Amino acid sequence: MTALSPAAWRGALDSGDLDPFFWEHYGEEAAPGQRRRYRTLLAAVSERFGAGKSASGAGAPQAENAALSFFSTPGRTELGGNHTDHNNGRVLAASVHLDSLAAAYPTGDRVVELYSEGFPQPFAVDLRTLTPVAAEKGRTEALIRGVASRLQALGYKIGGLRGCITSDVLRGSGLSSSASIEVLIGTIFNHLFNGGSISTVTLAIVGQFAENTFFGKPCGLEDQLACATGGIIGIDFRDPSSPQIERIPFSFLEHGYALMVVDTGGSHDDLTPDYAAIPAEMRAVASAFGRSVCREISREELLASLPRLREEAGDRAILRALHFFADNERVARQIEALKGAEMGAYLACVRESGSSSWRLLQNCASPRVAGQPIPLALAVSDELLAGRGASRVHGGGFAGTIQVYAPIERAESYRAAMEAIFGPTSVTVLRVRNSGTIAVPLLARL
Numbered sequence: 001m002t003a004l005s006p007a008a009w010r011g012a013l014d015s016g017d018l019d020p021f022f023w024e025h026y027g028e029e030a031a032p033g034q035r036r037r038y039r040t041l042l043a044a045v046s047e048r049f050g051a052g053k054s055a056s057g058a059g060a061p062q063a064e065n066a067a068l069s070f071f072s073t074p075g076r077t078e079l080g081g082n083h084t085d086h087n088n089g090r091v092l093a094a095s096v097h098l099d100s101l102a103a104a105y106p107t108g109d110r111v112v113e114l115y116s117e118g119f120p121q122p123f124a125v126d127l128r129t130l131t132p133v134a135a136e137k138g139r140t141e142a143l144i145r146g147v148a149s150r151l152q153a154l155g156y157k158i159g160g161l162r163g164c165i166t167s168d169v170l171r172g173s174g175l176s177s178s179a180s181i182e183v184l185i186g187t188i189f190n191h192l193f194n195g196g197s198i199s200t201v202t203l204a205i206v207g208q209f210a211e212n213t214f215f216g217k218p219c220g221l222e223d224q225l226a227c228a229t230g231g232i233i234g235i236d237f238r239d240p241s242s243p244q245i246e247r248i249p250f251s252f253l254e255h256g257y258a259l260m261v262v263d264t265g266g267s268h269d270d271l272t273p274d275y276a277a278i279p280a281e282m283r284a285v286a287s288a289f290g291r292s293v294c295r296e297i298s299r300e301e302l303l304a305s306l307p308r309l310r311e312e313a314g315d316r317a318i319l320r321a322l323h324f325f326a327d328n329e330r331v332a333r334q335i336e337a338l339k340g341a342e343m344g345a346y347l348a349c350v351r352e353s354g355s356s357s358w359r360l361l362q363n364c365a366s367p368r369v370a371g372q373p374i375p376l377a378l379a380v381s382d383e384l385l386a387g388r389g390a391s392r393v394h395g396g397g398f399a400g401t402i403q404v405y406a407p408i409e410r411a412e413s414y415r416a417a418m419e420a421i422f423g424p425t426s427v428t429v430l431r432v433r434n435s436g437t438i439a440v441p442l443l444a445r446l
Helices: 006-015 019-026 028-049 140-153 177-193 200-215 222-229 272-287 299-303 306-312 315-339 343-361 373-385 408-422
Strands: 069-080 090-106 111-116 123-126 161-167 232-236 244-247 257-263 390-393 401-407 427-429
Touching: 006 028, 019 028, 019 090, 028 090, 028 161, 069 177, 069 222, 069 315, 069 343, 069 401, 090 177, 090 222, 090 315, 111 140, 123 140, 140 177, 140 200, 161 177, 177 200, 177 222, 200 222, 222 232, 222 244, 232 315, 257 408, 272 315, 299 306, 299 315, 306 315, 315 343, 343 373, 343 390, 343 401, 373 390, 373 401, 373 408, 401 408, 408 427
Parallel strands: 111 161
Antiparallel strands: 069 090, 090 161, 090 232, 111 123, 232 244, 257 401, 257 427, 390 401
């Protein structure tokens, strides 16, 4: 971890000493924008925590005299295994160049005070209370308190800190903005108070705990693991307490395809019941066999028991379980295709997964969302790609984003056509980021 005064960080930005980091993590063309972004965050820390500015915890050191560090946690994109993680299945995911970024420093009190871009008031949490607070449910304060609570329960150190955060992993983008923030908070505690000793898997599990138990939203572990680990990874959740992670080095660009997400404009508000019903119905099928999750049963067992299952779990639950079996097996094929650089076989799996999500999982549309933006985006993508590339629903589904692989020579025309329908900033081209959550180092300039 590099800890410097804000003035020293500004000097490093001005001299170009951070450029190698920017080139590696955001792309060489993005370095000027990242320099501005980091300077803006430094200015926010000085503005918020200059003399007499702290909203809580009187006596905390002023920002200009503090040993400040930057922390970066990527967002993630799901490549395979749509809604398989919560039933102990396999997942293929990748971290992306869009990240959540914090500038923070430790204090001698027990107060966490973080300002976030776009919010006039800080997220302030007194760490003397480490149990859920009802009024914080669904708020960032719940994530901070939940992460701190779990870390302390696991024997790690926590403490007060001040800082500012910003994120270009936009909410509702399907790129796991919540998981990115959860892992970022854990990373700050990890480096400020634990010397960076906490493993990325532990940070991911702690983030999931905070979201489930304190924030009040059910979720699997895929998002947090991908944000924490970095690169393209295959994850097997057969034993969720010890997920097996395999890194797969691969570049879609080098094999002729641009990886994109398209924000269809559908709102995720009030869709928690839709998301929660998927794992619940899959588990209802498993429960009919006296098991906990679908990974513990087989497709053959299910098909042999259809009359009974229709009565006990319902038709939609059966269809969703069939999707689980198919996508769980498909992830293994996707991994092998990437290892063998067989892009055609990989894209065939993507198309199959998209079809399964539409027909069996049924997470492409919700009666709670006006219109059917995801089915429309998928149908238009099929027309534009004309059998080349692939598209599928991305992440939780029901609203939000689709994922697209477009041949590089068609990428710009695809983007223009989709943005004419869904808005001028609806298409995001993604870079796979090979590092996970980190304290930003000050590297020697190349």
